[in-house]
Amino acid sequence: MINYFKNIIYYKDLLGNLTSNELKLKYKNSILGILWSYIYPLMMIVIYNFAFKIILRMTIDNFALFVFIGLIPWNFVQASISQSTSSIVNNQNLVKKIYFPRAIIPLSIINANFLTMIISHVILFGAMFFYNVEFTLSLIVLPILWIILYLVVAGISLILSSITVKYRDVSHIVDVIFMAWFYLTPVIYSLSMVPEPFNKIIQLNPITNLIELFRQVLLKGDFPDFSVLSTAFGYSLILFFVGLYVFHKREKNFGEEL
Template sequence: MIDYLKNIIYYKDLLGNLTSNEMKLKYKNSILGILWSYIYPLMMIIIYNFAFKIILRMTIDNFALFVFIGLIPWNFVQASISQSTNSIINNQNLVKKIYFPRAIIPLSVINANFITMIISHIILFGAMLFFNVEFTLSLIMLPFLWIILYLVVAGISLVLSSVTVKYRDISHIVDVVFMAWFYLTPVIYSLSMVPEPFNKIIQLNPITNLIELFREVLLKGDFPRFLNLAGTFGYSFVLFIIGLYVFYRREKNFGEEL
């Protein structure tokens, strides 16, 4: 496992090239290109502010920002996992031609979406200024939350992308699961709004606590509790190691299954 991880690092240039290709494919034949990464979240902010403040007249302060902060990590989760699930199958010609750690393929998909998520935060900071949300020292925790979120997504994606090579129905199951997963994640509502015992069930969701932490840092301006942050990092790291192990064990069968 350690050697495999070192091998991925050794092929970092290939990972960078594949990530760049993913970004180019994402905006291929697009007039505005990567500018859509800025325009899309900006439009989301405008639409949510209109919908929640003017039409629905939500009384929660900065409810548009509240939802947007939840949607940024959620969009990263959904896009990365959905796209990486079929990534090995979609790149089977590359897999069959040359040797490299195959985990680089789903990781390149995740990296491309990770860059898009970072860009979305730039728009978010502008919106925070517009809505007079105070910037506090708690923002220094944001990169750490990004890392934790990346580990969670990478762990899940590595498992699914490796298993889908043999069981092609997995990709269809993932699409169905995401329909339910969205409503079981506190994206458009607060965890405090969920009554017992459903609250405890939703807390089992690996994304739930992360979204709450993003709001705590960005909207409330508070530092996360150390034990909460350490526990969240712990399960994300374990999830990543499990994903890497499953992928490593499954990789040797790709040639036959493709």
């Protein structure tokens, strides 16, 4: 496993090139190009502010910002896992031609979406300034939350992308799961609004506590409890290496299964 991880690092240039290609394909034949990474989240704030604050009259303070902070990590989760699940199957010609650690393919998709998520924070910071939300020292924790979220998504994606090579139905199942997963994640509502025993069930969702931590750092300006943060990091690291282990074990069968 350590050697496989080192091998991925050795092919970092290929990973960088594939990540760059993913970003280029995303905005191919687009007039505004990468500017959409800024325009899309800006439009989201306007739409959600109108829908929830004006029409539905939600009473949560800065509700558009509240939802937006939840949507940024959620969009990263959904886009990365959905796209990477079929990534090996979709790139089977590349897989059959040359040798390289196949994990680079789903990781390049995750990297491209990760960069888009980081760009979205530029709009988020602008929205925080507009809504007079105080910028506190708790923001130094934000990169740690990004890393934890990346490791969780990478671990899940590596497992699903390796299994999909043999069982193509997995990609369709993932699409169905995401429809339910969105509503089981506190993106457009607060975890405190969920009654027992459903509250505990929703907390089993690995993304739930992460979104709550994002809001705690960005919206409330509070430092997360160190034990909570360290536990989340530990679980995310374990999930990543479990995903890498499963992928590595499955990779030797890709040639005959594709």
